[in-house]
Amino acid sequence: MRNKLIVMTLLLLVATSVAGFASEKQYTIGATIWDMSNPFYSNFIEGLNDGAKEFNFNLLLRDGQGDPNTQVGIVRQFLAEKVDMIVIVPGDAQAVVPVIIQANQAGIPVIAANNQVGEGAEIVTFVGADDYYFGQQQARLLIEAIGEKGNVAYLMGELGTSAQVMRQAGFENVLADYPGIKIVASISDGWDSAKSLAATQDILLKHPAGTLDAIVNQGPAGVPGAKYTEQIGRKEVKWILGDYPRDVHEVIKEGLAYGTVMQDPYPQAFEALHMARLYLDGRVDEIPTPTYFLELPLVTSENVDEYSPVW
Secondary structure, eight states, X not given: OHHHHHHHHHHHHHHHHHTTOSOOOOEEEEEEESOTTSTTHHHHHHHHHHHHHHTTEEEEEEEOTTOHHHHHHHHHHHHHHTOSEEEEEOSSTTTTHHHHHXXXXXXXXXXXXXXXXXXXXXXXXXXXXXXXXXXXHHHHHHHHHHOSOEEEEEEEOSTTSHHHHHHHHHHHHHHTTOTTEEEEEEEEOTTOHHHHHHHHXXXXXXXXXXXXXXXXXXXXXXXXXXXXXHHTTOTTSEEEEESOOHHHHHHHHTTSSOEEEOOOHHHHHHXXXXXXXXXXXXXXXXXXXXXXXXXXXXXXXTTGGGSOOOO
16 A cells, blocks of 8 residues: 555665665664553554664663653663663653753764654754644645534644644644634543543533534544544534544544544654664764654545555
8 A cells, every 4th residue: 555655665765775884883772752552652663673673773762651750761871871872752842851961962862753852952853743734734634624614622632742732833823724713622632542532522512513513633542532423423523633543544434534644653763763873874964954754644535545554
C-alpha cells in the first residue's frame, strides 16, 4: 500500500546514503521516550531498534514513564554516562530545556523526535511531524465534513506537549477564517481512550441531537467515542481523528469516522538515528535544520484502502 511504498523508498535512499559514510565507528545513543506505554510508540521503538542496527549504534533506550521529572533524571543519567548523542521524545517541551542546556554545555549533541523541545535549548534538528500543519489538516477535514458552519467539540491530547500545543494552534489558524464554525467544548483526554470516551459521553449529554455537528480528536483516542456515538444513534456527529493505528483505519472504513491525518512514527525514529549518524560522522551539512518534517497525508473513506495502518 501507499505508505509502505513511501517507507521502502525512504529506506532505499537511506541505504544508498549509508554506503557513503566515512566511518563505521560504533557510538552510544541515549534515547528517551516520554511514555513508552503509549501504543503510538511501539512502531517508534521498532524504528529506533532498526536504526540502531542500520547505523551501528549502541542504543540505550529508557522510559520517561509519563513523568517530566523522571525524563529529566534519565537525561542526567545519559550525561553521567557520557553518551555520544541523546535522542529525546519529550513529554513536557519546556521542562526538559534546562537539562538539555546541560547537555549543550557538556558537548553532547541532542536530537528531538516526534515531540519538540521548548525554547532556550540547542538541538541538532527535530525529526517528526509538523504538528502545526497537522492541526491545519484536521481543520480542513472538518470543513470537508460539515461545511463552513456548525458546532464542534475539540478533544486535545496531553496538555503542554508540543503536539497538543501546535496542533491546536494550526487548527485554530484555519478556523479563524470560518466564523460560522463554533468550538462549543474543549477538553483534554491526555491521549487516553478511556478518558476520551468519558469526555465524549459528557459532551453528547450536554449537546443533544441537533446541537452538535462534529467532534475533533487531536489523536486516535477518540475511537471508542466514535463507536459510542454510533451506538446511541448520533450519526449526525462527524468524527475527525488524528494518527493512523489499526482501530482508526477500521472506524474510517466502517463509516464511523470521517477521516484522519496519518502520522507514521517508524520513519521518525529511524530518520532520527540517520541524522545522528550524519552528525557524528561529520556530515552536518546534510542534515535538514532546524526541522526535518515527514509527510502527513489525509485518509478518508475515499482512500482508506490505499493506506495500511502504521501501528
